Amino acid sequence: SQKIEQNSEALNIQEGKTATLTCNYTNYSPAYLQWYRQDPGRGPVFLLLIRENEKEKRKERLKVTFDTTLKQSLFHITASQPADSATYLCAPENNDMRFGAGTRLTVKP
C-alpha cells in the first residue's frame, strides 16, 4: 500500500537557523508533492507544490526538493522566525488523498 511518513513529530530550532523537514513515501511514485502549513485550531494552508520533473522549488524563504530516487522530499525554511512555528504537512499525490501526519516546528527566539 502507499505509505507517507514524516519522520519527526516535532522539531525545535533557534531563530535564524534553517529548519529542514522530511517527507518519505513508499510503494509508489507520485506525480507531485505538496506542503501545507497548519496552525493550532485552524485548517491546513497550501504552501508549495513540486512536480516529479522538478528537482527544487522556492518561494521566499521556503525551498522544497523532490528526490524521486530516494522517494523523499525535503522542506527548508531559511532564516526561521518564531512566526514560522506551526505544523507542516506533506501530501504526495496518492490514491486515498491522504496527508502525512505532520511535523510540529517550534522556532525559539
Next chain:
Amino acid sequence: DAGITQSPRHKVTETGTPVTLRCHQTENHRYMYWYRQDPGHGLRLIHYSYGVKDTDKGEVSDGYSVSRSKTEDFLLTLESATSSQTSVYFCAISESVGLETQYFGPGTRLLVL
C-alpha cells in the same frame, strides 16, 4: 480560509445520536471533500463530491454519509455517532479532483461521549 465556512465549530454529542456537519463555500469550486484528522494519522478522506448529487467514498467512509444538493453546500452525517468518531473534521475544496491545491475550512471539533 478561502471562502469556506463550517458549522458548527464545536459539538459535544452522545453515542448513538445522529450528527450533521455543514460545509459552505463561496468559491464555486466543483470538488468538495470531508476529512478527519486524528493524532498520528494525518488527514484521512471520508467522502468527496465531484458535483451536485455526485459523491464517492474515501478511505474511512464507514459510519458516514454525505449529501450535496447545491454547489456551495456539502453535508456530512454521522448516522449513529460512536466514540471512535471523536475527531476534528475538515472540509476542503478544489478546482480539480485530487490532492492538488486544496483549500480547507476552519474545522469542526466533535466529541462523542
